[in-house]
Amino acid sequence: MKTLIIIPAYNEGENIERVVDKLINEYPQYDYVIINDGSKDNTEEICIKNGYNYISHPVNLGLAGAVQTGMKYALKNSYDAAIQFDGDGQHNPEYIAPMLEKIKQGNNIVIGSRFIEDKKPSSLRMFGNNLIEAAILLTTGKKINDTTSGMRMFDKKMIEILATATDLGPEPDTVALLIRKGAKVSEVQAYMNDRVAGESYLTLTRSVAYMARMMISILVLQWFRKGK
């Protein structure tokens, strides 16, 4: 199976080398592509210096745009599976193999989930995670343990949809919509690392706004959206 690792990177100069070198040295069986989303730091220089396979946006589009570029690249080069992989080192590549296994079993989407074997810690963020989980359960009838995990693998069919559709960002509401359109979703236990360098995007206000957006999108807007 031709597998592509999509690494969206925005100002990840401090992390990208460590993440990508690990992939190249320890997992040469997978292809990777870095999507440099108009970074203002030295991310692009690092890619050139090390001869990485990278695509560079001339301006910043945001995570959704970057991941979609990866999907378009995957579609163009006819990959069988594509995984979204954070450029900051939070995701561990050893879970790619078991996730790929699930794709081979016929699942369309596989989520690298933090909470299959482990219980969710009770924190504010996990409360948000639970809320989205409940919303997805309510609208699709499918229980997803880790809705906000950024580590998601998609099969060929999903790659095509994500590459061509507008407005299907790498967020839980997209997963919910795809489930309702008939996609089969599975989860694999994956442990994630804390950030080593750089700052997390999620502050409290942003988290609250994010939650509100997700809830409205999943509970209300989903019914009006047409997908393929």
Add this chain to the structure above:
Amino acid sequence: MIIVSVIVMVFVFRKIRKSHFVIEDSFYWILLCVLLLVFSIFPKICYSLSDFLGFEAPSNFIFLVIIFLLLAKVFFLSVKISKLQTKLDNLVQRYAIDSHENVRKGKKNAVN
């Protein structure tokens, strides 16, 4: 009010002449100016209209109409921005992927 609507109109026409403004987008503002001008020159129209529709005061009628027009404008602008955003995303992605491809081809040629 007459003065204000004339000033606005002059402003719109000047912008069109300096081509800061696509003609198509200026229609809305020209029509709005005309409307304001008509209302200010013939306030009677306004009085009878608001009376006919059962408003307590003509000013309420004017405010309602203008707020509605502005809301409609903001809504359509919002739709337009979304469309532009989508186009921009597609454009940037296409450009990025194409130039990546070119670099790769260039490298291959260099090796050969």
